[in-house]
Amino acid sequence: MIPAAPSVSLTRSEFAAVRAYVQGMPAAMVVPRYLSDDTDDDDAGAESALRILLALRDRMVQLAHLHGRADLAELLLAGPGRSNRGMDRRVDALGELERLGTAAPQPQHSVELWFAPALARRLRDANIVTLKALLDLANRRGTAWWRAVPRIGALAGTAVNRWLGEHRTVFKGADGAPLLHAHVGNRAPLQPASLSPALRQPLPLELINDAPAGDGHTARTDACPYSHGVAVVKAWLRAATGGHGSTFAAYRKEAERLLLWAALERSKGLSQLDLDDRQAYLGFLASPEPASRWCGPRAPRHLAGWRPLTGALSPPSQRHSLRVLAALFRWMHDNGYPCAARWPAQTDADMSAAPAAKAAAPPARAALPDDSIAAFLSWLASQAEASDGQRYRAAHAAILLLREQELSLDQLSSATLRSLSLAGPADGMVVESAPLGNPVDAPAAASGLAPATRMALARHWLDRNLQWGGPCMEDACLIGPATAPPTGRARRKRAAQPLGGYSVRGLHAVLAATLARYRERCDPAFAARSPRDLLA
Incomplete structure (x- = not known):
């Protein structure tokens, strides 16, 4: 189906045909005279001719609405004129429409x-x-x-x-x-450039050119402050995160925002920022202006549609950003890099606002009643019985594993049989990776799970075309999508990681949708409003 309607453009012959029709000429005579060509069937009936004329009339009514002329549309919808005055009004309406032309x-x-x-x-x-x-x-x-x-x-x-x-x-x-x-x-690719106040649009960190920053003690003071700041940030990211992983992505996001804001809005390099700049940056996070430069929907980092922010940050997100940047300035100071001021994670002004924020904070999550969570799990198990219940089966296995092993969503998204076999007891479990060369007995790794959890995982793996307890399955993520979404990114991820699982965001979306359906269909008062509430 072509979603857009055909272009509302009409020829002089089509206007002439409808003009003759509204003046009372029979449809069977109008169509052969004004609209026929050598390929038309001369024996077409009156009903077919009337259908052609009414379709033309409807397009003209649409054209009138596009021009904001509801009065012309009403005249045409009224049909052929019953008097000379009625005919004249319709003919004048058609002439007005013809003069207006194609609408934008x-x-x-x-x-x-x-x-x-x-x-x-x-x-x-x-x-x-x-x-x-x-x-x-x-x-x-x-x-x-x-x-x-x-x-x-x-x-x-x-x-x-x-x-x-x-x-x-x-x-x-x-x-x-x-x-x-x-x-x-905007699908145009971004081109690498050097950071400066003249930068035409914000660039991701990996596309910003940097100059060697030295080891901190021997860095040249006459070096470009913008490029020097880029090099310092990249060195900090390598030292603090190893240059990959979710922590790296979170730290990179905060650091590149600061670098870009300092250069484009304050005309300063990283080492030149002081405490006044910190306060100004906090205001910028609360209201990024100009929004056309800084804000936009999510887009691939290599395309011109990318922006550093999707909108104003909430107060908790602002505090998180400043904690990350405080760690950056502390690392710079400890490693001998020059900086005008060490940004603290919290200032006296922040402390004075803390009691009010604390009073407004929601109370800590209380543990869900046993009968409430049992009813929810029973409903989820019944939904998982359906032939098309792949997402329910994934949610059922994930929730049982979350509650039994006391994992976080981040841990569960990367949990494998190997990580379960190497983890400590459930009350202090930390999912960790193991060398890929060490074999793991999959049945033994899963033996510590409850029978209901093992059964739910086996059914979920069947949806993923994986064999629970089969050979070489110790590095398969325990929870993952049964099918990849029909996007290029999803297909590339599936090809690179055929045994991979959900992202943290994807897993959260599956569980949140399941909770929403349960509250809508069964128990609107169910206390769990977020997947994290299930851990209480």
């Missing part, structure tokens, strides 16, 4: 005017009533906006994205600024 899409247009009925209905069901609402959604979520709209897939989403891109210059606000942000759909 406008933000206030309803989605029905530009998209096929099925697509427009699904957009409206998601409260996307106008093109402006669609543009706002695309600005927030990028070209993957369609994932937030039920029953719209990648094919329709791609076609709509292409249509939005073709009309990018048409959609403008009252001030003349484009309504579709420049980074949305």
